[in-house]
Amino acid sequence: xxxxxxxxxxxxxxxxxxxxxxxxxxxxxxxxxxxxxxxxxxxxxxxxxxxxxxxxxxxxxxxxxxxxxxxxxxxxxxxxxxxxxxxxxxxxxxxxxxxxxxxxxxxxxxxxxxxxxxxxxxxxxxxxxxxxxxxxxxxxxxxxxxxxxxxxxxxxxxxxxxxxxxxxxxxxxxxxxxxxxxxxxxxxxxxxxxxxxxxxxxxxxxxxxxxxxxxxxxxxxxxxxxxxxxxxxxxxxxxxxxxxxxxxxxxxxxxxxxxxxxxxxxxxxxxxxxxxxxxxxxxxxxxxxxxxxxxxxxxxxxxxxxxxxxxxxxxxxxxxxxxxxxxxxxxxxxxx
Numbered sequence: 001x002x003x004x005x006x007x008x009x010x011x012x013x014x015x016x017x018x019x020x021x022x023x024x025x026x027x028x029x030x031x032x033x034x035x036x037x038x039x040x041x042x043x044x045x046x047x048x049x050x051x052x053x054x055x056x057x058x059x060x061x062x063x064x065x066x067x068x069x070x071x072x073x074x075x076x077x078x079x080x081x082x083x084x085x086x087x088x089x090x091x092x093x094x095x096x097x098x099x100x101x102x103x104x105x106x107x108x109x110x111x112x113x114x115x116x117x118x119x120x121x122x123x124x125x126x127x128x129x130x131x132x133x134x135x136x137x138x139x140x141x142x143x144x145x146x147x148x149x150x151x152x153x154x155x156x157x158x159x160x161x162x163x164x165x166x167x168x169x170x171x172x173x174x175x176x177x178x179x180x181x182x183x184x185x186x187x188x189x190x191x192x193x194x195x196x197x198x199x200x201x202x203x204x205x206x207x208x209x210x211x212x213x214x215x216x217x218x219x220x221x222x223x224x225x226x227x228x229x230x231x232x233x234x235x236x237x238x239x240x241x242x243x244x245x246x247x248x249x250x251x252x253x254x255x256x257x258x259x260x261x262x263x264x265x266x267x268x269x270x271x272x273x274x275x276x277x278x279x280x281x282x283x284x285x286x287x288x289x290x291x292x293x294x295x296x297x298x299x300x301x302x303x304x305x306x307x308x309x310x311x312x313x314x315x316x317x318x319x320x321x322x323x324x325x326x327x328x329x330x331x332x333x334x335x336x
Contacts, residue, residue: 001032001033001087002032002033002035002086002088003027003032003033003034003035003086003087003089004037004082004083004086004088004089004090005020005023005024005027005034005035005036005037005090005092006036006089006092006096006097006099006100007037007038007093007096008038008040008066008093008094008095008096009039009041009042010036010038010040010041010042010043010050011040011041011042011043012042012043012264012265013042013239013262015289016092016116017092019092019114019116019173020092021045021046022173022174023090023114024036024045024046025046028048029047034047034048035049035050035051035086036048036049036050037051037079038050038052038053038096039052039053039054039062039065039066039096040052040054040055040062053075053079063131066094066095067095067131067134067135067138069095070095070098070138076098076099080102080106083099083100083102083103083107083109084107084109086103086109087109087110088109088110088111089110089111089112090112091112091114092114092116093116093139094135094138094139094142095142097113097139097142098142100113100142100146101142101143101145101146104145104146104147110147110148111146112146112147112148112149112150113143113150114150114152114171115143115149115150115152115157115160115168115286116152116156116286116287117151117152117156117159117160118132118135118136118139119132119212120212120284121133123211123212123283123284124212125211128211136163140163143164144164144166148169149166149167149168149169150168150170150171151169151170151171152170152171152172152287153170153287153307153311153312154170154311155308156168156286156287157169157170172287173287173292175289175292175293175296177296179268179269180269180293180296180297181296182297184269184270185269185270188267188269188270189270189273191270192270192273192274196258198233198258198274200229200230200232200233201232201233201276201277201335202234202235202274202276202277203225203234203235203275203276203277203279203331204235204237204271204272204274204277204278204279204294204299205218205235205237205280205290206237206238206263206268206271206290206293206294207237207280207282208238208241209240209241209249210242210245211242212282212284213281213282213283214280214282214283214304215236215281216245216248216249217281217283217324217327218236218280218281219253219254219257220252220324221279221324221327221331222234222254222257224324224325225328225331226254228328228332229335229336232256232335233257233258234254234256234257234258234279235257235258235260235271235274235275236249236257236258236260237260237262237263237268237271238261238262239261240261268293269293272293272294272297272299275294275299276335277299277300277301277302277331277334277335278290278294278295278299278300278316280303280304281303281304281327282304282306282307282309283304283306283307283321284306284307285306285307285308285309285312287308287312288303288307288308288309288312291303291312291313292312295313295316300317301316301317302317302318302319302327302330302334303316303318303319304318304319304320304322304323305320305321316330316334317331317333317334
C-alpha cells in the first residue's frame with residue numbers, strides 16, 4: 001500500500017512527531033510505501049520519503065498560517081489531488097486534517113486521525129487562549145468524516161468523546177527501550193554531570209518551556225524542596241518557545257537551577273541517567289513521553305494528577321493539581 005502521513009511539522013522538538021516517525025518505520029517494515037507530508041521539517045525520516053509543503057519563516061506568521069491554512073486554496077487543492085495517488089491517508093494534527101478530510105470526501109481515500117489533543121486554553125494568556133479555541137474548533141470540524149480515530153491515552157479518548165461525540169481507540173506512544181533503559185552509558189552520564197557541575201540530589205524536567213507545562217509551579221515547589229534537601233539541584237531541559245514566560249522563569253529560579261536548553265536526542269538518555277528524580281508540574285498532558293522515558297531508565301516520578309499522568313506513571317507520586325506543597329512533600333519523600 002501507499003500511505004501518506006500528514007503532520008504540520010516533522011521536528012525533533014515535537015512529541016507527536018516522534019509518533020509520526022514511529023508509524024513511518026512501522027508501516028515501512030510491513031512493506032508499505034510511506035511518504036510524510038509536512039509544512040516544515042528539521043529532521044529526515046529513517047524510513048520513507050519526506051515532502052515539505054512549506055510555510056512562512058516567521059514564527060508568528062507560521063502560527064497564523066497553520067490556523068488559517070484552509071485559506072491557501074492553491075496548496076489545499078494541490079495536495080488534496082496528490083492524495084489520489086495513495087491508498088490511505090493518516091493525519092496527526094490540524095491543519096493537515098484539511099487535506100485528509102478532503103481526500104476522503106473527494107476521492108474516497110481511507111482517512112485515519114491520531115488524536116494528540118490540544119492543551120486547555122485556560123492555561124494560557126488571552127491571545128493564546130483565543131488561538132487555541134479556534135484551533136480546537138477547526139480540529140474537531142476536520143475529523144468528523146475520519147474512518148478511524150486513535151487517541152494516545154484514555155484521557156484524550158474521553159475528552160474527544162465529550163467534545164465531538166466521536167469514540168476512538170486508545171494507542172499509547174511506545175518508548176524506544178534500546179535508547180531508554182537502566183543500562184545507560186556511565187561515561188555519558190559523567191559527561192552530563194561534569195558539563196552542568198551537578199552534585200547532590202538531581203531533579204530533572206524534560207519538555208517544552210511553555211505555560212501549560214507548569215514550569216513556574218515546578219520552580220516554586222523546588223524552593224520548598226531546597227529548604228529540606230539543600231544539596232539538591234534542578235535541571236530543566238527543553239526548547240524555549242514563549243519569550244516572556246522564559247524570562248519570568250529565570251527570575252523565579254534559584255541559583256541551583258540549570259536551564260540546559262535543547263538537548264540532542266542522542267544525549268537525552270544520559271540526562272535521565274544523571275537524575276535521582278524526574279519531576280513535572282504540567283497541568284495538561286495528552287500522554288507525556290518524558291515520564292515514560294524516565295521510567296524506562298528506572299527513575300521515580302512526581303507529577304500533578306492531571307491529564308494522562310494517572311495512566312502513564314507506574315512508579316512515583318501524584319499530587320493534587322496546583323498543590324505545590326504536596327508536590328514538594330512527595331518529591332522529598334522520593335529523593336530520600
